Amino acid sequence: MASHYTSLLSRLFGKFAVTSFPGPFQRLINRSYVRLMGLDMSEFAPAESYSSLNRLFTRALKAQRSIDPDxxxxxxxxxxxxxxxxxxxxxxxxxxxxMAYDTAALLGEHYASEAERLEGGNYANFYLSPRDYHRYHAPMDLKIESITHIPGRLYPVNMPLLKNKLNLFIENERVILQAADRQGRRHFLVLVGALNVGKMVVTFEERIHTNTAPGPARHYRYETPISLKKGELFGWFEMGSTIVMLSQKGALEYEIEAGEKVRFAQTIGRLKEDG
Structure with missing residues (x-):
């Protein structure tokens, strides 16, 4: 099967983004991107210090943000x-x-039976724009039991397409983390790819290679679950995209609303003690 045009475009842009150009030209590229996208660089190293546009996309925070220890x-x-x-x-x-979508279709065949456990639970969609900090962290203490990579297209996940294209998350390439919280309740974190670069990195799973070639879903189960502490880095998008968080009924209650802008480390809800 041939690659979709969105994947080809993303690979081409990706080659440009990872290239380190001669110093003056690279600094011009970085400064231009910061101005064009309106990046707030106050928590990061100067734009001129990044050796490629991709390094700028995936920039790390200079200092850890404060996290509620509760x-x-x-x-x-x-x-x-x-x-x-x-x-x-x-x-x-x-x-x-x-614009509804089927959660079982989003999770794919490996988690078809798990989708039933989510009925009556919560979902939240986190859209990362090209100007946002692109790294992702554990929202709570989690045990990652398995991970699945589902190849797909790389349509943009911006507001116009969210409003007009059905099943956008289902058509796009995605990486799905199956997890349990401290009480053993089920959560899924779905990393959705998007146009440009289109890569998703998971730090603890080197077998995941996104936006490479069409193929079947790849599923990896861990005999010993991977432990992530709240706030722990577990990867990054190479350009903006979306994280969908799905939780079983009675697991948590959100304290945010649709349309709200949030920042990594901000408290957005609470786990229920009994769920």
């Missing part, structure tokens, strides 16, 4: 806009108001 506090996994959040009903969640 084990019940749930934090934002990234800097993002909440495009929608709510309750999973009849197996449906929403990419944005009025």
């Amino acid at each position: 084990p019940l506090a749930v934090i934002a996994p990234c800097d993002a806009l909440i495009t929608d959040l709510g309750t999973i009903s009849d197996g449906k969640a929403y990419q944005i108001k009025g």
Whole structure:
């Protein structure tokens, strides 16, 4: 099967983004990108210090942000806009108001039976724009039990397409983390790829290679689950995209609303003690 044009475009842009150009030209590229996208660089190294545009995309924070130590506090996994959040009903969640999608289809065949456990639970969509900090972190203490990579297209996940293209998250390439919280309740973190570069990095799983070639889903289960502490870095997008968080009924309660801008480490909800 041939690659979709969105994947080809993303690979071409990716080659440009990872190239380190001669110093003056690279500094011009970086400064131009910062101005064009309106990046706030106050928490990061100067734009001129990054050796490629991709290094600028995936920049690390200079200092750790403060995290609520309360084990019940749930934090934002990234800097993002909440495009929608709510309750999973009849197996449906929403990419944005009025645009429903099937959670079982989003999770794929490896988690088909798990989707039933999510009925009545919560979903939240975190949209990372090209100007946002691109790294993602654990929103709570989690045990990662398995991970699945589902190849797909790389349509943009911006507001116009969220409002007009059905099943956008399902058509796009994605990486799905199956996890349990401290009480053993089920959560999924779905990393959705997007146009340009289109790569998603998971620090603890080197077998995941996104935006390479079409093929079947790849599923990896861990005999010993991978432990992530709240706030721990577990990867990054190489350009902006979306994280979908799905949680079983009774696991947590959000304290944010659709349309709200959140920052990594901000408390956005609370785990329930009994769920």
